[in-house]
Each structure stands twice: as C-alpha cells, then as structure tokens.
C-alpha cells in the first residue's frame with residue numbers, strides 16, 4: 102500500500118535542527134557534514150579532547166570534563182566519558198534547549214562517545230527534541246573490548262533515542278581497497294554518514310509536494326533492537342528515475358537491495374527539479390515495489406527543488422529487526438558482481454555503466470600455481486582501478502592469534518585522541534606485535550609467493566564471484582589449517598571463468614609457516630617494507646629493525662638476493678618478463 106501523508110504542518114523549520122558531533126569520531130563526522138555543505142541546521146561539537154575540539158569547523162563547541170580529564174580524551178574509558186559529560190550537563194542542556202530535532206553523530210567504542218552519548222541523548226529528549234542517532238561500530242580489528250563497549254552504549258541508545266542509524270565501520274571499510282590506509286576507510290565511512298545525515302535532514306525539513314514528517318521517520322526507524330537500512334541515489338538525464346533507484350538500491354547499507362526484501366515499512370522520498378513529473382514518480386514507485394514485499398507499508402514523500410536542475414534524487418529509509426539482519430547477512434548475495442557499490446548519494450555516470458569489472462588474472466603461457474591470492478569479494482566490487490600485476494601471497498590461518506590483528510585497545514589507549522590521528526603509515530607506530538616465530542613463519546610464507554603479470558582485463562561473472570567468495574570465506578575461517586588455492590586463468594574471450602581450486606596441504610618438505618600468522622591484505626605493504634628494511638640493513642651490515650615493531654628477522658639469513666628462493670617454482674623453467682624472473686618474490690627482485 103502506498104500512503105500519501107498530506108499534513109504540511111508536520112515538517113519542522115530548519116532553525117530547530119541541531120547536528121551534534123560527539124567525541125573524536127563524532128567531531129570528524131560533523132566536520133565532514135559542514136565541509137560537504139549543509140544549510141539549515143546548527144552544528145555543535147562536543148568532546149573531552151580539547152585538541153580535536155579546537156580543530157573542529159563547527160561554530161559551537163562544548164568541552165567535557167574540564168576538571169576531570171583536563172583537556173585530554175577519556176582514554177577509551179566510557180565511565181570517564183560519562184562523568185565528563187555530567188560535569189558539563191548544564192552547558193549541553195542549554196545548547197539543546199528548544200530544538201525540535203537533534204542529530205547526534207558518534208563513533209562508539211571509545212570513552213567519550215560511548216560514555217557520553219546516552220546522556221546527551223537523554224538530555225535532548227528531556228528538552229523535547231526528536232533525537233536521531235548516527236552511530237558507528239568499531240572496525241573488527243579494534244578488538245573485543247571496544248566492540249563490547251560499543252554494544253553496551255548502542256543498547257542504551259536504542260532505548261533512549263527516537264531513531265537509531267547504525268553504521269558498521271568494518272562494513273564501510275569494504276568500500277575501500279584492502280590495501281588502502283585506515284584513513285581512507287574512515288574517510289569513506291564519514292562521507293557515507295555525511296550523505297545519510299544530509300538526506301534525512303532534507304527529507305524532514307524540505308517543504309514538499311507530499312511531505313514526510315517526523316512521525317513517518319519514526320515509523321520507518323523503529324528502534325528496539327532494529328537497525329536502520331538506508332539508501333540514496335541521484336541521477337540525471339534519460340531514465341534518471343530508474344538510475345537513481347538503482348544507485349539507491351546499491352547502497353551498502355541495503356546490502357545491494359537484499360535487505361529490503363524483508364522489511365515491513367519503507368520511507369521513500371523523491372526530490373527533483375521543476376520538471377519532475379508524476380509519470381516519473383509512478384515509474385519509480387512501480388520499480389521499487391519489485392524490491393519490497395507486497396505487504397510492505399510504503400510511506401512516500403516528494404519535493405520539487407529548483408536547485409536540483411535536471412537531477413532526481415531518491416532516499417529510502419527503513420529498518421530491520423536485528424535477528425533478521427543477521428539471517429540476511431549469512432545468506433549469499435544473489436547478484437553481487439553486477440552491482441557497483443555506492444557511497445551514499447551516487448551520481449550516475451552512464452558512460453561508465455557498460456564497463457566490465459576488471460580484475461588482474463594470470464597469463465596463459467603456462468598454467469601457474471599459487472597459494473591463496475590476496476583477492477577478496479570486496480576488492481571485486483571496488484570501482485578503484487584494478488592493478489595489472491596481482492601479487493599472490495601465502496595466507497595461513499591463525500593459531501592462536503594472528504600477528505597483525507590487534508586484540509586489545511593498545512593503539513587507541515596510547516593515543517589521547519581519535520585513532521584517526523595515529524600515523525598508520527609508519528610501521529613502527531602500528532601495534533604489530535610480531536613474535537620471532539611469527540616472523541619466521543612469514544618469511545617461509547613469503548618464500549613461496551609468486552607474482553602473476555597480465556595485460557588482460559577479464560569480465561567477472563557470477564561464477565567468478567563464487568570463486569572469489571570461496572577464497573574469501575577460506576580467509577575468514579577461524580580455526581582452519583592454511584588455505585591453499587590453485588588459481589588458473591582461462592580464456593576470457595571464450596567466456597570461461599577464473600578457477601580457484603582448494604588444495605590439500607602437501608606433506609612435502611617445503612617450508613610451511615609453523616606459527617600460522619595471518620597475512621591480512623592490508624598489511625602486505627608493511628611486511629614488504631619490513632623485508633625491504635631488513636634487506637637494506639643486511640646490505641649495509643647494520644642490525645635489522647627493532648624486534649618489537651618488526652620481529653627479529655630470524656630466518657632472513659636464508660634469503661639470498663642472488664637468484665632468490667623460488668619456493669614452489671624451484672626447478673621449473675623461469676618465467677621471465679622484461680628481464681625479471683617473476684618466480685622470485687617481488688620484494689627480493691626490488692633489491693637486485
């Protein structure tokens with residue numbers, strides 16, 4: 102059923118809207134909103150950390166815990182964050198007084214955000230505001246403690262807020278290439294959150310032909326143990342309605358549209374320029390109805406905004422009970438390879454639509470064998486250019502803990518402010534506690550790595566995706582033995598898929614990693630760098646890098662720069678490309 106709410110009194114004046122950024126992450130999100138340009142709302146930054154606070158572009162700022170934390174952050178302790186906000190309760194209350202709607206942006210997992218968010222939320226509600234919380238959950242690599250702190254705070258916010266929109270940083274991190282830095286992952290998350298906030302604000306404050314009110318928003322975002330689904334898309338030109346809808350359905354928070362299939366209520370808002378026609382609206386709503394259950398309650402709003410020009414935007418907001426969300430996530434995606442990921446509002450680029458997704462593949466000259474490639478399902482969806490040289494590296498599974506995974510709070514506890522300020526590009530700064538054993542394991546693993554070179558681009562079809570998914574799943578299995586895959590390239594012109602066959606570990610004498618470290622795709626650079634530094638140190642007859650950050654370098658004596666270990670390719674005829682033996686690991690070839 103489609104419902105057309107017509108009560109224009111239900112919308113609120115923009116002067117009554119306040120966007121609050123709380124804690125380090127919240128302040129960064131708020132800054133992103135300000136920098137992206139958001140009219141019609143006041144911005145307020147709240148934090149314990151005076152350094153981050155004073156760097157914020159928000160006009161209004163409140164420092165928490167002046168006496169308690171004395172300008173420093175809460176050091177990852179929510180208890181401290183809670184006491185700090187209670188110290189400034191009067192100031193917070195005064196700043197929120199008279200607001201009709203408050204958007205609270207916060208990164209959960211740290212001390213200030215997790216501890217103070219429920220209290221700020223309560224104060225805003227007591228002041229009569231409708232409170233929408235945008236909260237991020239920590240990356241999985243941040244460790245269990247942060248995740249638990251985030252969950253506790255999230256549960257409180259679910260009860261206290263009117264609407265809760267949750268973003269999983271890990272999930273949004275999938276939007277960037279695995280090898281890109283954590284800054285990129287945070288930036289991608291912030292962009293998406295900023296677009297979501299702007300879309301929701303537009304939805305409720307822009308006067309429309311058919312208005313959407315706060316009660317509609319509340320209906321769409323029921324809070325008790327449910328998570329928000331959100332998608333928005335924008336397009337112009339011919340078929341703009343269809344394209345905008347497709348872009349919205351591609352939003353990662355809708356799991357490429359899959360999550361809508363189980364929803365009960367969807368709020369849909371369209372906005373176009375003065376040439377927006379009823380016919381377009383009807384077409385779009387008809388298409389949307391194919392993606393939601395027949396019984397779904399569709400709340401609909403539309404607005405004409407001359408500044409949209411030829412563009413048409415669609416915003417969809419819904420929610421799904423958490424148990425169904427988990428069930429959905431464990432079921433396989435249906436057509437993932439055909440959909441491109443979008444970050445919040447995506448502008449349709451018709452020329453790029455036809456391009457096949459490209460992935461580097463091994464060349465045909467002779468069938469090559471390699472062990473678990475650094476290829477994940479996420480990397481297949483990335484619209485970043487795909488390299489033509491794909492490095493395939495041994496990936497072994499953890500026992501007991503992966504070397505590159507941080508299980509405690511160390512990197513953030515060490516910093517008084519947002520982890521955003523950590524220089525992750527410096528390997529010494531990263532909390533990679535690589536043991537001697539791990540390092541030996543990594544050397545052994547690296548010695549059997551190979552490199553494939555290709556100039557070809559191949560298109561990915563569903564079968565190829567399944568292969569990638571299988572590889573990806575193997576990488577995620579917790580209690581597995583080392584996962585080895587034989588990867589072969591077939592002739593794409595003949596429309597044959599890339600194949601990856603799981604291999605049973607061979608009992609031969611080849612050195613295998615005993616410590617079973619996980620080499621995550623994102624740490625390849627660091628490892629490569631570590632090897633390079635050790636190689637340089639050896640060449641200059643200097644001691645290798647300090648053991649704490651880099652491992653001890655044990656086993657490096659076996660690595661020779663002349664010829665180099667050939668691992669699995671030992672004895673095979675060399676694969677030469679532009680005078681280089683591709684069977685020798687790349688980091689060794691660099692040193693020649």
Ligand SMILES: Nc1nc2c(ncn2[C@@H]2O[C@H](COP(=O)(O)OP(=O)(O)OP(=O)(O)O)[C@@H](O)[C@H]2O)c(=O)[nH]1
Pocket residue numbers: 123124125126127129130149150173174175176177178207208209210211212213214215237238239240243247270287288290291517518519520521
């Ligand atoms: N999206 C996004 N998430 C961030 C950013 N910085 C940190 N986070 C996430 O937010 C969580 C909380 O970090 P902060 O906001 O810096 O911590 P805090 O709430 O200020 O707490 P304290 O630092 O203990 O005072 C982290 O665990 C990260 O998962 C950011 O810039 N963007």
